[in-house]
Amino acid sequence: MSGDTTGQPQDDCLFCKIVAGEIPATLVRETETTVAFRDINPQAPTHVLVIPKAHHKDAAALAAADPALTADVLRETAAVAEQEQLESYRTVFNTGAGAGQTVWHAHAHVIGGRGLQWPPG
Template sequence: MECIFCKIVNGEIPASKVYENESVLAFKDINPVAPVHILIIPKKHYTSVLDIDTKSNILNEIFEAARVIAKELNIDESGFRLVTNTGESAGQTVKHIHFHLIGGRDMQWPPG
C-alpha cells in the first residue's frame, strides 16, 4: 500500500509517537503549525470521515485519544483545536483520515 500513514502504522516509516492503543496511533506532525501539533489516526485505513461506518467506534476512540493527549501535554485547560479535512478542496493531502490536535498558542479564526 502506498499510504504514508499505513506505512507509519506498520512500522515501515518512523514517527515520534505520543499515543497508541489497539486501534489508534498519534504522533508529532513533521511540519507543526503550533508548539503542539499531533496527528491522530485510526490504524485501519479509512480515506476520510465519509468512509467510516456509523456503527464503528473509531471516532470515539480518536476523541478519547485527543482528550488523553491534551491532558498529558497540558493543553486541556488552555485550549486546543481538533481538525480533520475531507477532500482536496478542504486541504486533505493524505488520503487516510487524520485529526490534527493543535495547541500551545492562541488560535485565530478563521484558521491561518
Template sequence: MSDCIFCKIAAGEIPSTKVYEDAEFCAFKDLNPQAPVHILLIPKKHISSLLELQEADATLMGKLLFRGQKIAKEQGLGESGVRFVFNCKDDAGQTVHHIHCHILGGARLSDSFGVR
C-alpha cells in the first residue's frame, strides 16, 4: 500500500532501527517505546489488521509468531517474560493500519492496556 508507513519502512524508504529482516518479515524498534524492549514485527505483505486475515494468511501468521518468539529470546526476554500484543482497529488503539505484533519486555509490565 503506497501510503502505509510500515510498508515504507519494510521497503527501506523510511529509516528505522531494524533488528531483523528477511523476505517475509521486518522487525524494528518502536519510536515511542512502552517498555525497555519494544519491537514491532510486521509481515511485508500489507494486511490491515488481524480482523482482515484470510485463511490463505495462516502460514504467514504462524511464521510471524515463531519469528516473534525468536526475536524475544534474542533480546534476552526468554527467561524473564515477554508480552506479544496485536491491536485491531481504532478503538483498540491501532494507529498504523498494517498488522504488527508488539514485542515488549525488559521490565515487569503493568496490567495497562495502553500499548499503541
C-alpha cells in the first residue's frame, strides 16, 4: 500500500496510472484537479469514482493535506450526480482496509440509480 500523501504520483498506484492515461478508464468528468470514471465493479446502476489528480492515500490524508482539493472532490461528486440525473445518491469515502479501501489513493464513490439501504454492509 502506498502511504505517500505529498500529492506526487506513485508508480504503484492504479489511480495515478489512470490520471496519467497509462490505464484506460471510462471517464465521466474531468476538471483541472479531479477525474471521475465508472467503477469497474459497480454496486449500483450508477457507480462513479471521483478522485483527486494528486495522490493522497485516503480521504483523511487528503483532508489534512489539502482542504481545497478535498472540497473540489466533494463538489465533483455532486456534479457527477447531477450529470447522471440521480435524484438521490450516496457519496462514500472508504478510509482504511477495515472500511473496504482497496486502492490507496483517495476516492469518493457516487452510488445511485436504485434504492440504497441503511446501514450499508
